[in-house]
Every structure is written in C-alpha cells, then in structure tokens.
Amino acid sequence: MRPDLPLFSSNRFSRNALALGAAAALCAGVLAACSSGSSSTNNNSSSSGNTSNSGSGKPIVVGASLSLTGDFSADGQAFQRGYNLWASDVNKNGGLLGRKVEIKVLNDASSPTQVVTNYQTLFASDHVDLAFGPFSSLLTGPSSAVAARYGYAFVEGAGGAPAVFNTPSNQADHNVFDVSLPIKDEMVPFVNWIQSLPAGQRPKTAAYPMANDPFADPPVQEAQSMLQALGVKTVYSNIFPAEVTAYKAPADQVAAKAPQIVVLGSTDVPTVAAFMQAFEQQHYTPKLFIAAAGPDQGAAFTSAVGKGNAAGMMVPNGWYPGFANAQSQAMVNEYVAKYGGSPSDVNADVAEAYAVGQVMAQAVTATKGTDNSKIISYLHSGVTLSSVQGPVKFDSLGENHAAAAFTFQWQDGGKAFNQVLPTGDTGSKTIIATKPAWTS
Amino acid sequence: MARQIYEAIVDGILTGGVYALMAVGLTLIFGVLDIINIAQGVLVILGAYLSYELSVRAGIDLFVGLLITVPAMFIIGVVIHWAFLRRLRGRERTSMTLLVTYAVALIVEGILYKVWGPNYVQLKASYVNSSVHVFGFYLPYIYIYGFILAVALIVALYTLLYRTRFGRSVRATMQDETAARLVGIDVNRVAALTFGVGVAVTAVGGMVYGATSGGFNPNSGYDLISRLLAIIILGGLGSIGGALAASIFMLTLESLVDIWSPNWAIVVFYGALVVVLVIRPTGFFGRQAVRAQ
Incomplete structure (x- = not known):
C-alpha cells in the first residue's frame, strides 16, 4: 500500500488544522454573504488631511x-x-x-x-x-x-x-x-413604451431575475407587476445572491425559458455580463433586454461585454453623457x-x-x-435646485421627484449610448425594438 | 422539469471542473505545507489578469498564454514563500499562515488595483462565448476545455508527486520532516517549490475563471476563497482528486437547488459542507479513507 494523497503524516495532520480550515471556510462564506467588503484594506484618507472644524477662512x-x-x-x-x-x-x-x-x-x-x-x-x-x-x-x-x-x-x-x-x-x-x-419608478418609461405598442406586437413573455440587493429589486418588481397587468406572462421570477459566482445557473434557467423580454435586477457590470455570456452560450437572444444597472457604466460596460454585444442593451437612468444640459x-x-x-x-x-x-x-x-x-x-423648503442631472426638488422623505426617468440603449453597434425613452423627448433616438444577435 | 434537472447536473459538472482548477493548488499547498492560503482567491485573479494582459496586449491565445503565465505564477509563488512564509515555525504555524496569507492577499489586491484599476474586465476568445450542441444541450466550449484541463492537471500533479524524484522528496517531507532532513532532503527548498507549484496551477484556474465569469476586478478573489476552502475541506484536505470530486458535488448540488431557489442554493452549498463533515470529518478522501486502502 503506497501512501496516497492527502499527503499528511499522522504527526503533521491535526484535527485542529481541519477545524481551522472549516472555520475559515464557513467564516469566509458568511462574511462574503453578509459583507462583500469585509476583505477591505485599512481606511485611507484621500484628502490632504485638513480636518479642521468650520470657521472663517478655514477649508x-x-x-x-x-x-x-x-x-x-x-x-x-x-x-x-x-x-x-x-x-x-x-x-x-x-x-x-x-x-x-x-x-x-x-x-x-x-x-x-x-x-x-x-x-x-x-x-x-x-x-x-x-x-x-x-x-x-x-x-x-x-x-x-x-x-x-x-x-x-x-x-x-x-x-x-x-x-x-x-x-x-x-x-x-x-x-x-x-x-x-x-429607482422604484425608473423602468416605468420602458413599460409605458411596451404598452404603447399595438397588441399584436407586444412581447408575450418576460423573465425577472434579480440580484439580492435593495437597489436592484424594486424597479424590476414594479415593472413585473405593470407588465403582468398588460398581459405579459411571467416565465421566470427569482432573486439570486449578488455574487458573481452565483449568476450562471439562473442565467441558464432564463435562457431555457426563452422569454421575449428580460428585465434584469442587476447591481453592476459583472451581473449583466454574466447573463449576456450565458445567453450567448445558450444561443438565446431576448427580443428586449433591460438591466437595472451595468449598461450605464460607459466604457467599463462595453470593454467587459464587447461593443457588438452591447448593441440593443437598455438601462434606465436619470442622466447620460449626451444629456442636453x-x-x-x-x-x-x-x-x-x-x-x-x-x-x-x-x-x-x-x-x-x-x-x-x-x-x-x-x-x-x-x-x-x-x-x-x-x-x-x-x-425641505420646496426649492428647486439645479444639477448636472437636471432639476432637483425633494419631497418630505428626500426623494427627488423632479428628476426625469429616461431609458437608454446602446446603439450603432455599441458605439453610441442614446436616450430612447420617453419617445419624443429632445434628443431621443428611435429605439431598437429587437436586440441584435450576439456577435462574439 | 426533467430537462431542467439534467441541465443543472451538466452545469454543475462543468462548473465543478472550473472550481477544481482553482482549488487544486490550494489543497496541494495545505496538504504539503499545512498552509491555509487565504491569498488563493486573489492569486486566481492575478492569474486571470496575466492572461488578460497577454491576450489584449500581445494577442496571445488564452491557452497558449498559459505557457507564460504558469511559469510566471510559479516564480511569484516561490517569492511569496521566500518572503512571507518560510520563517513561520512552531505550533501556531498553521494559524499564523492564515494571517500572513491574508496580508499577502491585501498586498496583491492593492497592486492589482494600482495596475489595472477597479473596472471589470473579461477574457475574450472565439471559444469563450460559443458552445456545442450535444444531446439537446448547449455546452460552452470554455467549460468543456476547463473540465478537460482540470482532469489533465490532476493527472499531471499525480505524476509529479508519484513518478518524480521531486515528488518523492515532497512526500517524504510531509510524512516526517525530520527524517527527510536526515536523508539529505532540502526541506526548505521542497516547501518553496511546492508552494510555487500550488500557485502555478492557479494560473490555469485564473484563466478559465476570467473567461467564464461575467467579469473580474481586483476584488473578485474574495467571492472565491470561501468556496474554494469549502471545496478542499469537503474533498479532504490535501487530496487533489478530492478537490475535483468535491467541486463537482458542490456545484451540482448548488445548481440543482438553484432551480427552485437561487438564494437557498448558496445556503445549501455551505450546508452540505457541515453535513458531510459531521458524517465524515475527513471529507471525501481524507486521511482515514487513504489508510483503508
């Protein structure tokens, strides 16, 4: 009998080590689930260090x-x-x-x-x-x-x-x-546009995969309830952990259902990129694909997914680089x-x-x-302020209800990020109503 | 439903191959050196960045690039061992390595941020997003290649450990370090080379991870390390084949639970670790299983 791996001799291997490893794995898992940034470096101040209190002449x-x-x-x-x-x-x-x-x-x-x-x-x-x-x-x-x-x-x-x-x-x-x-209402222009389509042209099915994040879920859930009211059948609706390691399985399940619309509750570029990659691998292209976040990240998005694949991808937001302001x-x-x-x-x-x-x-x-x-x-006085994102006016809870909701889409083969909804707005381009096929 | 289950199983097996590529170095390092390498996840990302750099800057194919990244990561591994780990001695050594390798992870992460910035990147090649149609399923080429690589890598590591002089030195060192010294084995050199090999294979895992994930940035390693530790513990600490078996088991289980509830899938992933350890404290291929052979 030859010694095989694991390559421990009895004096080297210890139960303590196993317990330590198991504890480390479980702790790391719990920390990763609960606190994505627990692995942080020490705090860094990026200021020049002046932390003086307010006073005339002082910063x-x-x-x-x-x-x-x-x-x-x-x-x-x-x-x-x-x-x-x-x-x-x-x-x-x-x-x-x-x-x-x-x-x-x-x-x-x-x-x-x-x-x-x-x-x-x-x-x-x-x-x-x-x-x-x-x-x-x-x-x-x-x-x-x-x-x-x-x-x-x-x-x-x-x-x-x-x-x-x-x-x-x-x-x-x-x-x-x-x-x-x-954010709750940011996909309303998208749903309104679906509603404006003649009944025969309206998509019939939709999927709603959502990352477990307070930002990602509310707009998708709102869109889901509105689209369902329009008769768009939900074929998939699930919340998945907001970890890059957990995206492939839900993406494959959505692809298997082949819905015409995918409304993705994403938090960042990797979430969207993982779904796009899985869809392409499964030879499935949704007719319409809108994500809560990710496609709004400019070059960070297109460099990750490729410009060709970015074409047709939509995202709601209140601002874009071509904003006429x-x-x-x-x-x-x-x-x-x-x-x-x-x-x-x-x-x-x-x-x-x-x-x-x-x-x-x-x-x-x-x-x-x-x-x-x-x-x-x-x-809270009801004053309307100005900003690079347009007007700002707060309600009693601090939400800016003066902000306009836009929907943006990557067009021209992923080279242009255009405002497409609401239709008829200044600078609004015609929406690509069927997402171009994947190009990798 | 049956189709979904088959698909989940295929998904789990293929994804398991990818995780085995990342875990095998971790289990080798622990098996040989009693070092719990918390930096493994970040080193996976470093391997991915090296592949990215070769692919984007020099147009070198991801798999061809491994001929450069694997030796590069070997050298990095040897340097890390020489700089941070070789002096650790005594009873608290294993727990100290947790802290030291965590520090290494932070240092490497900081360097990655400095060099590549926080934006996500993805490895690209013609086979990354394409797939082959087999028995009604689309199997992505990159996962198939990753699985084949995982099996090949495990065979190569077995060969290294059981068919070479270096492998004999490694096994002798692990069985009894003092005796190994007495017969003339340079234990420190063996340790450094073993750590280097463990980190070198991470280059392969990094490349495949970089191509299969939706994107990675310097922080992405932290999502991985908890899973990798769970996998090597379940497989049996130090068992290279166990890492593959455990990867496939865990990822398939997760993929199956995902059909019903993605949020529960991650709970089941770690729950399975606890259940298996209660029933079989040494994991799938732990020490007792080996002794029974």
Missing part, C-alpha cells in the same frame, strides 16, 4: 465614505472622481462662501458595517462640516442613520431604493436627500480633459456624485453657512 471639509475597494469599487472610484471634480471646480471659482473645499474620503470596502464606522469617525472624531453619501442603497441605508444621529444633512446620489427613505431615522429626522432619480456638458468636457476617453465613456456615477456637490453647494450658499439643521430645512 470646508466634506466627509464621505466610498467603496474604493470591494464589490462596488468600480462605482466607488467613479464617485470619488465625481466628488473631486466638483470640489476642483468649486475651488477654481473661489470656493464656497470664500472658503476652499476639501473632500475627506474613507474607504468602506463596500461593507455595510465599515461604512457605519467610517461616518462615525467622520462625524465624531473628524468633525467634518458636511457629509456626502456613499455608493449604493445597501450602504446608504445604515450610514444615513449615523448622519441623523449626529444631525447631518445626508446628501447622496446613489441611494435611491425605497428602503433608504423608509428607515426609522429618516422618517424621524428627514435628513436624507437623494439628488438622483428614485449646459452644466452637464461642461462637466463631461472637463472629465474627458482630465481623465481621457470620450464622452460616452463617462460613467453615470460621476454625474450623480457631481450633482451631490452641486446641491450641497446651493444649500450652503443659500443658508450662508454649514449649519446642517439649516441646510436640512432649506432642502
């Missing part, structure tokens, strides 16, 4: 926690660029109330627990003057409660899930302000000049972050200071 320090590593790192770093771009513009024009603006960013590694710690640090230890939100509804919910406790106005651009506004802290303190489009165009030009690429490469996250800064700046200017209670009152 206004704005604190934010962003996902510079972890699952949301692509979005988090795009957000950081947006915040920095805004601060740079403000400082070029003399600052806010004559004071320079500094952005102090702590890395939350995409972790809902780390983001809470970060804001506690920013508020209780660093005593920042103002607070900007993190990326994603998943992180905005828990961190907004910290902001409420410390009395900060929490202006954010990527926390549009209903769960963010319905937190007890926001219900009590009304301190959350989302400058972007409320002077402030937006200026920001896009500035971004391209600073970071390179072309306008269609500019990530929507950049505009969301930039708009956060703009809204806060208008509130600070109007209240003539950084008193957060005055800022909260001002933002």
Whole structure:
C-alpha cells in the first residue's frame, strides 16, 4: 500500500488544522454573504488631511465614505472622481462662501458595517462640516442613520431604493436627500413604451431575475407587476445572491425559458455580463433586454461585454453623457480633459456624485453657512435646485421627484449610448425594438 | 422539469471542473505545507489578469498564454514563500499562515488595483462565448476545455508527486520532516517549490475563471476563497482528486437547488459542507479513507 494523497503524516495532520480550515471556510462564506467588503484594506484618507472644524477662512471639509475597494469599487472610484471634480471646480471659482473645499474620503470596502464606522469617525472624531453619501442603497441605508444621529444633512446620489427613505431615522429626522432619480419608478418609461405598442406586437413573455440587493429589486418588481397587468406572462421570477459566482445557473434557467423580454435586477457590470455570456452560450437572444444597472457604466460596460454585444442593451437612468444640459456638458468636457476617453465613456456615477456637490453647494450658499439643521430645512423648503442631472426638488422623505426617468440603449453597434425613452423627448433616438444577435 | 434537472447536473459538472482548477493548488499547498492560503482567491485573479494582459496586449491565445503565465505564477509563488512564509515555525504555524496569507492577499489586491484599476474586465476568445450542441444541450466550449484541463492537471500533479524524484522528496517531507532532513532532503527548498507549484496551477484556474465569469476586478478573489476552502475541506484536505470530486458535488448540488431557489442554493452549498463533515470529518478522501486502502 503506497501512501496516497492527502499527503499528511499522522504527526503533521491535526484535527485542529481541519477545524481551522472549516472555520475559515464557513467564516469566509458568511462574511462574503453578509459583507462583500469585509476583505477591505485599512481606511485611507484621500484628502490632504485638513480636518479642521468650520470657521472663517478655514477649508470646508466634506466627509464621505466610498467603496474604493470591494464589490462596488468600480462605482466607488467613479464617485470619488465625481466628488473631486466638483470640489476642483468649486475651488477654481473661489470656493464656497470664500472658503476652499476639501473632500475627506474613507474607504468602506463596500461593507455595510465599515461604512457605519467610517461616518462615525467622520462625524465624531473628524468633525467634518458636511457629509456626502456613499455608493449604493445597501450602504446608504445604515450610514444615513449615523448622519441623523449626529444631525447631518445626508446628501447622496446613489441611494435611491425605497428602503433608504423608509428607515426609522429618516422618517424621524428627514435628513436624507437623494439628488438622483428614485429607482422604484425608473423602468416605468420602458413599460409605458411596451404598452404603447399595438397588441399584436407586444412581447408575450418576460423573465425577472434579480440580484439580492435593495437597489436592484424594486424597479424590476414594479415593472413585473405593470407588465403582468398588460398581459405579459411571467416565465421566470427569482432573486439570486449578488455574487458573481452565483449568476450562471439562473442565467441558464432564463435562457431555457426563452422569454421575449428580460428585465434584469442587476447591481453592476459583472451581473449583466454574466447573463449576456450565458445567453450567448445558450444561443438565446431576448427580443428586449433591460438591466437595472451595468449598461450605464460607459466604457467599463462595453470593454467587459464587447461593443457588438452591447448593441440593443437598455438601462434606465436619470442622466447620460449626451444629456442636453449646459452644466452637464461642461462637466463631461472637463472629465474627458482630465481623465481621457470620450464622452460616452463617462460613467453615470460621476454625474450623480457631481450633482451631490452641486446641491450641497446651493444649500450652503443659500443658508450662508454649514449649519446642517439649516441646510436640512432649506432642502425641505420646496426649492428647486439645479444639477448636472437636471432639476432637483425633494419631497418630505428626500426623494427627488423632479428628476426625469429616461431609458437608454446602446446603439450603432455599441458605439453610441442614446436616450430612447420617453419617445419624443429632445434628443431621443428611435429605439431598437429587437436586440441584435450576439456577435462574439 | 426533467430537462431542467439534467441541465443543472451538466452545469454543475462543468462548473465543478472550473472550481477544481482553482482549488487544486490550494489543497496541494495545505496538504504539503499545512498552509491555509487565504491569498488563493486573489492569486486566481492575478492569474486571470496575466492572461488578460497577454491576450489584449500581445494577442496571445488564452491557452497558449498559459505557457507564460504558469511559469510566471510559479516564480511569484516561490517569492511569496521566500518572503512571507518560510520563517513561520512552531505550533501556531498553521494559524499564523492564515494571517500572513491574508496580508499577502491585501498586498496583491492593492497592486492589482494600482495596475489595472477597479473596472471589470473579461477574457475574450472565439471559444469563450460559443458552445456545442450535444444531446439537446448547449455546452460552452470554455467549460468543456476547463473540465478537460482540470482532469489533465490532476493527472499531471499525480505524476509529479508519484513518478518524480521531486515528488518523492515532497512526500517524504510531509510524512516526517525530520527524517527527510536526515536523508539529505532540502526541506526548505521542497516547501518553496511546492508552494510555487500550488500557485502555478492557479494560473490555469485564473484563466478559465476570467473567461467564464461575467467579469473580474481586483476584488473578485474574495467571492472565491470561501468556496474554494469549502471545496478542499469537503474533498479532504490535501487530496487533489478530492478537490475535483468535491467541486463537482458542490456545484451540482448548488445548481440543482438553484432551480427552485437561487438564494437557498448558496445556503445549501455551505450546508452540505457541515453535513458531510459531521458524517465524515475527513471529507471525501481524507486521511482515514487513504489508510483503508
């Protein structure tokens, strides 16, 4: 009998090691499931380090926690660029109330627990003057409660899930302000367009795979209930874990059902890319394919999936690089000049972050200071503010109901990202009503 | 429903091959060195990035590129062992390796962010998104190739360990390190080379993972490590064949549960680990099973 693997001698192998390994696997699994960013590096401040309190002549320090590593790192770093771009513009024009603006960013590694710690640090230890939100509804919910406790106005651009506004802290303190489009209704233009089609041309079947995320599910569930009311039969509706390792099986199941419409509750590019890849491997092309997030990521999306495959992919949003808004165009030009690429490469996250800064700046200017209670009152006063994403007007819970919902589509073989819905809007292009076949 | 079940089984087997490619290095390193290499997931991603770079910059086919990435990862593995692990001694060594390899993971992740940034990339080739029609199923070529590679790699590792002088040194070192030293085996060199081999095979897993996932970025390794650890424990720590068997078992089980509830699939994945360990604490091919041979 020869010794075989496992190659342990009895004195080397120990039950302790097995137990340690099992514990490590289970802990890692639990951590991965509960906290995608638990593997974060230490916090990093990207500011020059001035964390002084407000005072005449001293910089206004704005604190934010962003996902510079972890699952949301692509979005988090795009957000950081947006915040920095805004601060740079403000400082070029003399600052806010004559004071320079500094952005102090702590890395939350995409972790809902780390983001809470970060804001506690920013508020209780660093005593920042103002607070900007993190990326994603998943992180905005828990961190907004910290902001409420410390009395900060929490202006954010990527926390549009209903769960963010319905937190007890926001219900009590009304301190959350989302400058972007409320996500629940963002697919309504798409459904309205389906409804506008002659009955004979309307798709008959639809699938609704959804990543387990507060951002991804509400718009898809809303679209599902509306499409069902129109007689579109649901052939698949399931929530799957928001982990890249878990996408293939649900994607294959959707492909097997071959629905005419796929409404994907995605959180990022890999989610959409995994579904697209599985569909192509299964020789299935949906007639219409709309995803909650991913196709709005500009070059980050097309470089992952290929321009040819991007053609026909749709995504709802409140902003796009070609948005006919002077402030937006200026920001896009500035971004391209600073970071390179072309306008269609500019990530929507950049505009969301930039708009956060703009809204806060208008509130600070109007209240003539950084008193957060005055800022909260001002933002709830019914005033309409301007931003690169268009008008901003908050309701009592901080949702921006002045934001317009658009649907965008990759067209011209994946080279152009065009607004296609609502039809008839300025700059709206004709929708590609049947997604072109995969091109790999 | 029957078709869905068949499809899930085929999916599980093919995906299991991909996971085996990523897990085999991990189990080899633990089996030989008692090192729980938490950096394995990040090293998989490093392997994927090396394949990406060769493919995008030099136009080298993903499989041909392995001729470069495997030796490169071997060198990286030897360097990591030399720099971080060779000095670890004593009773707490295994638990210390958890911390040290976690630190290695953070360092490698930081370098990946610096070099490639946070945006997701995907490996592309003509066979990545295409498939062959067999018995009514579309089987993606990349998964088929990945499965074949997994089997070939396991055969190659067995050959290395049982048909070469180096393999004999490795096995001797594991059975009794002191005795191995006494007969003239350079134990430190064997350890470094073994770690290098364990990391080298990760290049293969990284390439296939990079081509089969929807995209990867420097952080993607953390989604993998928990699954890989579960697989090697279930297969029997140190068992190379066990890694393949466990991969197929876990991924097939997950794929089947996925038909009814994707959210429960991941619970069942880790639940299966607990159940199997309660019934058979050494995993599928653990030490007791070997002794019975």
